[in-house]
Amino acid sequence: MREGPGRFADHPLRAAALNEVHARPFHMMEAPRITLHLAFMTDAPQADAARARLAALCLRNGLPIPGEHARHHVVPLSGGFLRFEVHAEFTTYSWDARGGVGDLPPETPFGEAFEAPGPLMVAARLDLVRDERAVAHLVENFDPGSLAVSRAAGGRALVATDFREDGDGYTRLLVVDRGLGPQEAGPIVQRLLEVETYRTLAMLGLPEAQRLQPEIRHVENELVKIGGLFRASEGLETNRNLLDELTLLAGEVESGAAATAFRFGASRAYAEIVGLRLKAMDEQPIEGYSSFSDFLARRMAPAMRTCQTLESRQQDLSRKLARAAALLRARVDVELSQQNRALLDSMNRRARLQLRLQQTVEGLSVAAVSYYVVGLVGYLVKGSSVLGIELDPAHVTAYAVIPVVLLVWLMVRRIRAHHGGKGED
Structure with missing residues (x-):
């Protein structure tokens, strides 16, 4: 008789749960190396179409094709490695090959034949190089007004970016190898690309918050107005009209909250991922320069607080509207009861x-x-x-x-x- 856990029937999701921790392994890298990273906003049909196009490309080149529902796939292509990943609301392509600071390689997977699966959200170029020059020389091509520079991996790497697009439309990231091993360079490159991806996606909540601010302010003012009328209102018809207005305002608030719940929740999650990735890099500041954490805290934190504040205002306003509606409904019920009693008394007299x-x-x-x-x-x-x-x-x-x-x-x-x-x- 077979011994061990293999003789038991597996749960349908056991394999997926076990393999998830190995789903996105770090890629070992050695300088000089260039990585191009693109992220496109996609829904499920668009992601499926992108996977199908990648499978057709692999088939034409005699490469392993991704599974029907594969969420990630790695293949050698155009002299480097192409990584394809499907996420909840976006799809990423990362291609790395030998190269360094300078012009883009003449051949990449993102030429004219490449078909984007959706709107472009992130485009980043990361250069992994060995260079012993002073920091000031390494970052002279970056914008000093938005420059962030840090040491990472216990000082064995230097990372820098200005979070701005270059002439090719890519956000430039620089990793200087100062004693990294291949097993250390890969994780740093991947984490920096994830920081760039998730910090951009986290900011998507800000336009939604700015769009909703006037609506929330309008509802708050209307609630104050109705509250004043409520104190002085008399008569069933007047209170019914006020209750109708409150119901319309509550519906407006709930509609806005439902429409933005995913976006605000995703922004919070993306911001947390950015913090975790920066922490995992063992980032250390360099005197005279902003670190990645400090720069993003100054630029991202206000946006995240704006989203959080608006979400809190939505929830608070929803509770206030519910309480006001309950009070008005109670008053309407009392007035209806009094009307019904008067009607019954009249009917008794007539009887x-x-x-x-x-x-x-x-x-x-x-x-x-x-x-x-x-x-x-x-x-x-x-x-x-x-x-x-x-x-x-x-x-x-x-x-x-x-x-x-x-x-x-x-x-x-x-x-x-x-x-x-x-x-x-």
Whole structure:
């Protein structure tokens, strides 16, 4: 009998969970090396199409093709290595080859035949070089107004960027090897590219926050206005109109919150990843220069606080609108109850009047029916001579009044009781 865990049935997701930690291994690099990194915003169909085009390219060149649902793939291409990765809302291509600071290589995978899977979001060029010159000479081609320079990997590397595009449209990143091993250079390059990618994606929340600020301010002002009217409002119709206005404002706030929830959440996550990647590089500042952490903290932190503040305002405003609507709804319910009670009292009064009228009509109907019945008795008595009986019509009619009235009255009560019993059933 087979021993060990292999004899047990695997969970359907076990392989995916085990392989995830090996999904994006660091690539060993040695200077001089150039890396071009592109990130495109993609949805699921666009990512699938990009994977299919990569598979066709690999097939034409006799290279291993990515799996049907593969989220990453590495192939040798154009004298270097091309890395393809699919993320939640973007797809990246990273290509590295031997080279250094200077012009772009004449042949790259991103020539005219390359078809972008979606809108371009990140374009970065990273040069890994060996150079013992002073820092000032290494960064002389960067913009000093936005320059960030740090030591990394315990001082065995120097990293620099100005976060600006060069003439080719790439953000320039520089890694100077000052004693790195191939197993150290690869992780630093990958982390720097991730910092550039995620710091750009984190900023996507800022335009959304700026777009929503006037709307949130408008709703806040309207809530203050409605609050003042609420204190002085009287009457069911007035309070109903105020409740309708509050409901519209609440719907506006909830719609905006639902539309931006993913964007603000993604910005928070991307900003956290940037911090983690910088921490993993073991960054050390260089005197006279801003470090990566300091520069990004000054530029990214205000944007992230703006997003966080607006998200908090949305949530706070939603709670305030809910409380105000609940108070108004309670007032409307009370006024409706008072109206209903007044209506019931009015209906009771009308029912009592109707009962009295009915009793009056019944009394009159008893008298009227009795009158006609007594009249019929009188006519019968007058015609009694035909039967050979002589009766005094006046006396017989007088004697018949009381019995007839009693009989008619009993009959009317019986009919009323009969109909009343049917109504109760």
